[in-house]
Amino acid sequence: MPVRRGSIVQLVAIGVACGAGAALVALLIPWLPHAASEQAGRIDFVFWFVTAICIAIFSLVAAVILYSVVKFRAQPDEDADPVDVPTKLRITSLDVNHSFWVPEFGQKLDAVPGSWNNLPVTPNREGTFPVICTELCGLGHALMRSRAEVMPRNEFVAWAKAQKKKLGGPAATSGKAVFSNNGCASCHTFKAAGATGKVGPDLDKLPQEAQRAGKPLEQFIRESIVNPNAYVEPGFPKNLMPGTFASLPKPQLDALVTFLAGGKK
Numbered sequence: 134m135p136v137r138r139g140s141i142v143q144l145v146a147i148g149v150a151c152g153a154g155a156a157l158v159a160l161l162i163p164w165l166p167h168a169a170s171e172q173a174g175r176i177d178f179v180f181w182f183v184t185a186i187c188i189a190i191f192s193l194v195a196a197v198i199l200y201s202v203v204k205f206r207a208q209p210d211e212d213a214d215p216v217d218v219p220t221k222l223r224i225t226s227l228d229v230n231h232s233f234w235v236p237e238f239g240q241k242l243d244a245v246p247g248s249w250n251n252l253p254v255t256p257n258r259e260g261t262f263p264v265i266c267t268e269l270c271g272l273g274h275a276l277m278r279s280r281a282e283v284m285p286r287n288e289f290v291a292w293a294k295a296q297k298k299k300l301g302g303p304a305a306t307s308g309k310a311v312f313s314n315n316g317c318a319s320c321h322t323f324k325a326a327g328a329t330g331k332v333g334p335d336l337d338k339l340p341q342e343a344q345r346a347g348k349p350l351e352q353f354i355r356e357s358i359v360n361p362n363a364y365v366e367p368g369f370p371k372n373l374m375p376g377t378f379a380s381l382p383k384p385q386l387d388a389l390v391t392f393l394a395g396g397k398k
């Protein structure tokens with residue numbers, strides 16, 4: 134991009150001002166004693182010659198830095214930088230091994246139960262990109278899809294604040310939030326949550342399943358979450374649902390049970 138004449142004038146003016154200030158500091162402070170020999174005078178000349186070169190270089194560098202700080206500073210409403218920001222994704226799994234892949238990002242990384250793996254990525258384009266599991270992880274592998282969103286910084290900050298508020302308040306233990314945050318929708322159908330998964334049993338039919346199991350509804354739901362193989366709906370294999378959801382905090386587990394049983398929590 135061509136440099137405008139006005140910019141050159143500004144750079145020169147800043148450089149002259151910086152050089153003048155540095156020269157005043159150099160000249161007004163008695164750095165050296167009065168020379169008392171012919172050799173000392175020649176050495177003093179070398180000192181001041183080098184000092185002049187340093188002042189010239191300082192003026193140039195200071196002018197460019199100060200001009201850039203003022204001219205190219207981010208405006209209050211500038212949000213074009215959530216892009217080109219180095220990001221670290223922390224990846225784990227609740228059940229079996231998966232492989233995290235966003236085709237547009239290029240990189241892949243395994244998601245392993247009980248382990249947190251880090252994937253560094255620096256997005257350079259805003260948008261919504263598909264997240265695909267590239268490791269055969271079970272019956273739901275072909276349907277395992279999510280998305281990664283690269284958004285402007287102000288939108289991300291607003292989203293992060295909303296998530297923090299949700300996790301710290303009553304919404305953190307709402308049944309619908311627990312259902313959504315733990316990926317239940319990827320395997321189950323449940324109208325109240327807008328879920329249409331087909332891998333596991335239809336949760337809208339939980340009352341009929343509880344009746345076939347011969348247990349009260351809420352007891353049946355709780356047991357099915359913490360011990361999925363206690364009762365397996367006909368037509369579905371054992372070990373399809375992982376037992377890791379038994380580690381849910383009790384308030385979240387209680388809320389999820391109430392939600393699946395048809396409550397409002």
